[in-house]
Amino acid sequence: MTIRIGIMGYGNLGKGVEYAITQNPDTILAAVFTRRNPDTVKPVTANVPVYSASDILSHKDEIDVLILCGGSRSDLPVQTPEMAAAFNVVDSFDTHANIPMHFANVDKAAVSGGKVGIISIGWDPGLFSLMRLYGNVCLPEGKDYTFWGKGVSQGHSDAIRRVKGVKNGKQYTIPVDSALERIRSGETPELTTREKHTRECFVVPEEGADLKQIENDIKNMPNYFSDYDTTVHFITEEELERDHSGIPHGGFVIRNGKTGADSANTHVMEFSLKLDSNPEFTSSVLVAFARAAYRLNSEGVSGCKTIFDIPPAYLSPKSHSELISTML
Amino acid sequence: MTIRIGIMGYGNLGKGVEYAITQNPDTILAAVFTRRNPDTVKPVTANVPVYSASDILSHKDEIDVLILCGGSRSDLPVQTPEMAAAFNVVDSFDTHANIPMHFANVDKAAVSGGKVGIISIGWDPGLFSLMRLYGNVCLPEGKDYTFWGKGVSQGHSDAIRRVKGVKNGKQYTIPVDSALERIRSGETPELTTREKHTRECFVVPEEGADLKQIENDIKNMPNYFSDYDTTVHFITEEELERDHSGIPHGGFVIRNGKTGADSANTHVMEFSLKLDSNPEFTSSVLVAFARAAYRLNSEGVSGCKTIFDIPPAYLSPKSHSELISTML
Numbered sequence: 223m224t225i226r227i228g229i230m231g232y233g234n235l236g237k238g239v240e241y242a243i244t245q246n247p248d249t250i251l252a253a254v255f256t257r258r259n260p261d262t263v264k265p266v267t268a269n270v271p272v273y274s275a276s277d278i279l280s281h282k283d284e285i286d287v288l289i290l291c292g293g294s295r296s297d298l299p300v301q302t303p304e305m306a307a308a309f310n311v312v313d314s315f316d317t318h319a320n321i322p323m324h325f326a327n328v329d330k331a332a333v334s335g336g337k338v339g340i341i342s343i344g345w346d347p348g349l350f351s352l353m354r355l356y357g358n359v360c361l362p363e364g365k366d367y368t369f370w371g372k373g374v375s376q377g378h379s380d381a382i383r384r385v386k387g388v389k390n391g392k393q394y395t396i397p398v399d400s401a402l403e404r405i406r407s408g409e410t411p412e413l414t415t416r417e418k419h420t421r422e423c424f425v426v427p428e429e430g431a432d433l434k435q436i437e438n439d440i441k442n443m444p445n446y447f448s449d450y451d452t453t454v455h456f457i458t459e460e461e462l463e464r465d466h467s468g469i470p471h472g473g474f475v476i477r478n479g480k481t482g483a484d485s486a487n488t489h490v491m492e493f494s495l496k497l498d499s500n501p502e503f504t505s506s507v508l509v510a511f512a513r514a515a516y517r518l519n520s521e522g523v524s525g526c527k528t529i530f531d532i533p534p535a536y537l538s539p540k541s542h543s544e545l546i547s548t549m550l
Numbered sequence: 551m552t553i554r555i556g557i558m559g560y561g562n563l564g565k566g567v568e569y570a571i572t573q574n575p576d577t578i579l580a581a582v583f584t585r586r587n588p589d590t591v592k593p594v595t596a597n598v599p600v601y602s603a604s605d606i607l608s609h610k611d612e613i614d615v616l617i618l619c620g621g622s623r624s625d626l627p628v629q630t631p632e633m634a635a636a637f638n639v640v641d642s643f644d645t646h647a648n649i650p651m652h653f654a655n656v657d658k659a660a661v662s663g664g665k666v667g668i669i670s671i672g673w674d675p676g677l678f679s680l681m682r683l684y685g686n687v688c689l690p691e692g693k694d695y696t697f698w699g700k701g702v703s704q705g706h707s708d709a710i711r712r713v714k715g716v717k718n719g720k721q722y723t724i725p726v727d728s729a730l731e732r733i734r735s736g737e738t739p740e741l742t743t744r745e746k747h748t749r750e751c752f753v754v755p756e757e758g759a760d761l762k763q764i765e766n767d768i769k770n771m772p773n774y775f776s777d778y779d780t781t782v783h784f785i786t787e788e789e790l791e792r793d794h795s796g797i798p799h800g801g802f803v804i805r806n807g808k809t810g811a812d813s814a815n816t817h818v819m820e821f822s823l824k825l826d827s828n829p830e831f832t833s834s835v836l837v838a839f840a841r842a843a844y845r846l847n848s849e850g851v852s853g854c855k856t857i858f859d860i861p862p863a864y865l866s867p868k869s870h871s872e873l874i875s876t877m878l
Contacts, residue, residue, distance in 0.1 A: 253740060322874055481573070489824065492823075498817060535683075537683070549686070550647055
């Protein structure tokens with residue numbers, strides 16, 4: 223059994239999916255769909271056809287699962303429901319506040335088409351959500367914490383680049399170690415935004431720009447930086463390219479809870495990720511859930527699913543008895 | 551909807567289940583079953599009936615899920631299949647090598663009775679198994695590591711107490727920090743038994759015993775200690791009682807993997823537990839899976855299940871839409 227995967231959108235995430243497929247022997251890349259001119263898109267994999275996104279329905283029979291690699295702001299809210307009517311789909315929709323609406327839209331389309339749509343897959347939402355759920359059910363009397371980083375925030379990097387006098391820049395979100403340590407030791411503090419994360423900016427100024435003013439503008443930017451302790455470093459374009467071209471990320475989900483007589487015993491559950499490439503890791507998770515989408519649909523399931531709805535065994539290429547004997 | 555839970559076996563695990571039930575408002579403790587004289591067993595919860603284990607079938611209609619709190623060596627291999635024919639059951643069977651056989655036995659009984667039996671629940675097997683699975687599917691090109699401790703190993707503590715001249719004792723399994731650090735940094739070393747864990751023993755000698763001989767006998771005991779760096783401390787019975795009466799445990803599951811072009815990017819997934827009370831945490835996990843057993847069976851599912859087969863949402867008392875809006 224080979225699962226024929228289609229990629230919609232060939233950016234960082236789409237390329238990551240392509241690499242992930244090579245690591246999963248039960249999957250093949252059947253086609254790439256793009257809104258650009260297909261002639262300009264060259265997949266790494268040999269002999270993979272590239273089609274125009276507008277022609278996708280004519281390739282319906284060539285694809286078992288379509289992985290949607292667009293953005294959460296404008297692509298996925300439209301694409302995922304549209305595609306779920308015709309394909310099993312997986313997306314990484316990550317606008318937390320809009321997930322309930324997205325779920326409803328995808329569910330309606332997927333049910334009508336008899337397909338499975340798995341949404342909001344990746345690490346947050348995704349694996350981190352799972353860990354929050356397992357934490358809550360295993361330790362009902364407790365508190366959970368999510369920390370992000372150390373990693374690059376695209377939104378904050380974009381915000382820096384909009385500051386007057388800034389030519390280029392990159393922002394790292396960094397968890398505060400002392401807060402992590404308090405929580406790991408079993409404390410359950412109420413933490414302010416400032417106590418949880420710091421922000422570190424690497425800025426390439428335009429020639430002759432007012433550095434003091436740039437630093438001031440960044441540090442006082444509402445929503446993005448003013449609630450944080452922020453550090454600004456000025457560097458050259460070459461240094462930015464050399465030292466900050468990666469897209470690392472990661473973070474921590476910690477659940478602290480109490481059990482027993484008088485809640486005398488404390489337990490700490492911690493999950494963490496340290497990722498060299500945020501999009502490549504997300505892609506790799508997407509491919510595992512594509513397998514689950516295919517299998518569920520093969521069993522007659524349809525509708526929208528989240529990471530909370532997928533029995534873990536459906537993610538693995540191993541048989542059930544192999545899983546039990548090797549991993550349980 | 552209230553889930554009526556029965557506890558079979560009122561030791562550390564059974565008591566832990568009783569406390570966990572008080573933290574889960576959709577569950578109540580309906581009855582305790584014991585092989586001892588029921589008059590000698592006094593649950594903490596008021597007005598809970600205690601029945602003889604041999605009468606359990608006459609209480610079939612009072613119990614939605616029976617949590618089996620016996621031992622893996624002789625109790626569960628017999629009890630779980632026997633009970634699964636009449637009750638939804640959950641157990642913590644932890645003899646890894648025998649899980650396939652146990653699964654087959656429980657499956658046959660549960661299918662015949664139209665019930666759900668969830669086996670091998672806890673943290674290893676259990677949450678650690680889950681993390682191994684999620685690690686493998688998210689990073690197919692990688693390696694995983696499981697470390698246990700710091701925590702009390704009952705088997706090794708029992709082994710110490712069988713040594714000539716030893717009155718009492720307790721053994722802690724401790725992961726080697728430097729090995730953990732190497733793996734966290736992205737290395738994928740092949741580690742020997744000795745490189746992964748050390749063993750620390752606290753021993754109360756009998757009066758006039760030969761301490762050198764005891765230390766020697768422990769350190770050279772095959773299977774249990776000879777493959778490890780072992781430290782032996784001699785203490786008094788009072789010190790043992792004061793400083794070592796807890797049953798802490800925990801451990802780490804780490805998956806290291808590579809993605810992308812030329813596998814250039816490294817990712818580290820880490821899950822850890824730090825538990826003040828091994829049995830109370832295990833009990834708390836058992837109760838969450840009792841909820842899942844009840845729900846699955848209410849939907850008409852029957853047969854044996856493992857932690858790999860349960861959609862995470864079934865573990866939570868929250869509705870699906872609440873889960874999506876609060877945890878995803």
